[in-house]
Amino acid sequence: MGVSHDDAQRSAREHLLLHFTKHAAAYAADRELLVLERGEGPYVFDTRGRRYVDALSSLFCAQLGYSYGEEMSAAIAQQLRTLAFNTNWGTAHPAAIELAEQLAERAPGDLDHVFFTSGGSESVEAAWKIVREHYLALGQPQRTKAIARRTAYHGVTLGALSFTGVASMKEPFGPPPIEVTHVSNTNAYRAPEGDDADALRERLLRELRDAIAAAGPDEVAMIVAEPVQNAGGCLVPPPGYWRGLREIADEHGILLVADAVICGFGRLGNWLGIEHEEVVPDLVTTAKGITSAYAPMGAVFVRAPVAETLMRPGVTLRHGITFGGHPLAAVVAAKNVEIFERDGVLQHVRATEPHLAARMAELRALPIVGDVRGRGFFWAVELVRDADGTRFAADERDELLRRYMPARLLEAGLIARADDRGDSVVQIAPPLISDAAVLDEIVDGLGAVLSDAGAHMGVG
Numbered sequence: 001m002g003v004s005h006d007d008a009q010r011s012a013r014e015h016l017l018l019h020f021t022k023h024a025a026a027y028a029a030d031r032e033l034l035v036l037e038r039g040e041g042p043y044v045f046d047t048r049g050r051r052y053v054d055a056l057s058s059l060f061c062a063q064l065g066y067s068y069g070e071e072m073s074a075a076i077a078q079q080l081r082t083l084a085f086n087t088n089w090g091t092a093h094p095a096a097i098e099l100a101e102q103l104a105e106r107a108p109g110d111l112d113h114v115f116f117t118s119g120g121s122e123s124v125e126a127a128w129k130i131v132r133e134h135y136l137a138l139g140q141p142q143r144t145k146a147i148a149r150r151t152a153y154h155g156v157t158l159g160a161l162s163f164t165g166v167a168s169m170k171e172p173f174g175p176p177p178i179e180v181t182h183v184s185n186t187n188a189y190r191a192p193e194g195d196d197a198d199a200l201r202e203r204l205l206r207e208l209r210d211a212i213a214a215a216g217p218d219e220v221a222m223i224v225a226e227p228v229q230n231a232g233g234c235l236v237p238p239p240g241y242w243r244g245l246r247e248i249a250d251e252h253g254i255l256l257v258a259d260a261v262i263c264g265f266g267r268l269g270n271w272l273g274i275e276h277e278e279v280v281p282d283l284v285t286t287a288k289g290i291t292s293a294y295a296p297m298g299a300v301f302v303r304a305p306v307a308e309t310l311m312r313p314g315v316t317l318r319h320g321i322t323f324g325g326h327p328l329a330a331v332v333a334a335k336n337v338e339i340f341e342r343d344g345v346l347q348h349v350r351a352t353e354p355h356l357a358a359r360m361a362e363l364r365a366l367p368i369v370g371d372v373r374g375r376g377f378f379w380a381v382e383l384v385r386d387a388d389g390t391r392f393a394a395d396e397r398d399e400l401l402r403r404y405m406p407a408r409l410l411e412a413g414l415i416a417r418a419d420d421r422g423d424s425v426v427q428i429a430p431p432l433i434s435d436a437a438v439l440d441e442i443v444d445g446l447g448a449v450l451s452d453a454g455a456h457m458g459v460g
């Protein structure tokens with residue numbers, strides 16, 4: 001098992017196209033591709049045997065870390081011996097049925113139906129199709145528009161891309177098929193209201209009302225937002241914001257969708273990432289952590305009244321994905337739920353969050369750190385030029401976030417994310433099984449890297 005380091009580098013260059021990658025740079029002769037071949041607890045190891053703390057949980061997915069392979073493979077082996085595959089296209093199989101029931105029992109409110117997909121973009125697309133079928137069944141075919149937020153990432157398939165609020169990801173692919181208005185996100189650090197969370201919330205909700213009025217309230221089908229927005233750097237909403245979204249949606253008969261592809265499955269210390277907000281969205285999209293990445297899967301949670309319209313005589317849900325709810329993924333997701341409960345994963349995140357929050361807050365002392373924000377095991381540091389929060393210029397951002405930080409983080413044995421889709425941020429999202437010592441290792445490493453980054457950029 002395993003390939004040599006040099007063979008992997010050569011073979012990747014010759015055959016493997018990478019996602020979201022400038023290939024010329026990634027495969028340049030003086031660059032080495034990071035090839036990870038083994039995991040253990042919160043750690044991953046590359047083909048040279050170097051160890052890294054996976055402080056990003058393989059892109060917000062590996063909630064349980066990497067040491068549950070035996071249990072997961074036993075569940076998969078059992079399913080393989082029974083039924084390797086069937087679809088959920090007008091038929092079903094016990095693995096999907098049982099999982100849907102387990103998930104529905106744990107979801108807040110009456111989010112009691114589940115539509116399975118193979119990943120996050122598919123979940124967002126499926127949510128939109130369910131929303132559309134709902135309104136068609138209700139005799140409101142004119143509801144064809146949506147509201148999303150700026151800089152938010154909701155996936156890359158062409159439907160989901162309509163909701164994504166990052167222009168550079170959309171422009172090459174022509175006009176989006178869905179008409180979406182993008183409103184401000186909840187970046188309190190950059191908001192003119194400063195620390196006045198009430199004023200921020202009221203302005204954001206006013207802007208949303210105005211956007212709905214401009215689009216035509218009876219033409220808007222859906223408002224979609226993440227519980228804590230990832231792109232832009234863990235943008236936590238001000239208190240009462242989601243209650244406001246719920247009220248506005250209800251006022252106009254619009255469906256409210258929480259995109260919990262990242263926030264779900266324990267990332268924020270609860271099942272769907274929305275429980276803090278004390279409102280029940282009409283649909284919740286999930287993926288990533290649903291299986292702790294031991295198999296690819298996504299799911300859309302649907303409230304009873306929306307499911308009810310889909311069940312009406314004559315109504316067809318005209319959407320399906322061959323591998324959505326694949327039995328092997330379904331048994332892995334069920335095992336994931338079992339392990340979460342047996343090992344107290346949600347409780348651990350909630351109990352350890354104050355420690356992580358306090359340690360992250362220490363990073364504010366570094367001159368390059370303008371803001372530290374997050375919730376649960378999902379944190380971002382916003383990087384600035386000076387004490388006034390001045391943003392880095394475009395060429396400085398390139399140097400800092402695309403060149404210096406990625407290399408320096410790896411050198412420090414840390415996998416974290418330097419991101420510039422919005423402002424300049426570095427994010428961590430550790431595996432949920434990380435104890436205080438692992439979290440300290442992450443924050444200490446990040447502090448050292450940020451300190452060096454400040455010196456490198458001449459900050460402070």
Ligand SMILES: Cc1ncc(COP(=O)(O)O)c(C=O)c1O
Nearest residue numbers: 119120121153154155259261262
């Ligand atoms: C909030 C959100 N929605 C949707 C997606 C798309 O998920 P996937 O990459 O599994 O298609 C992502 C991916 O990061 C995401 O963060």
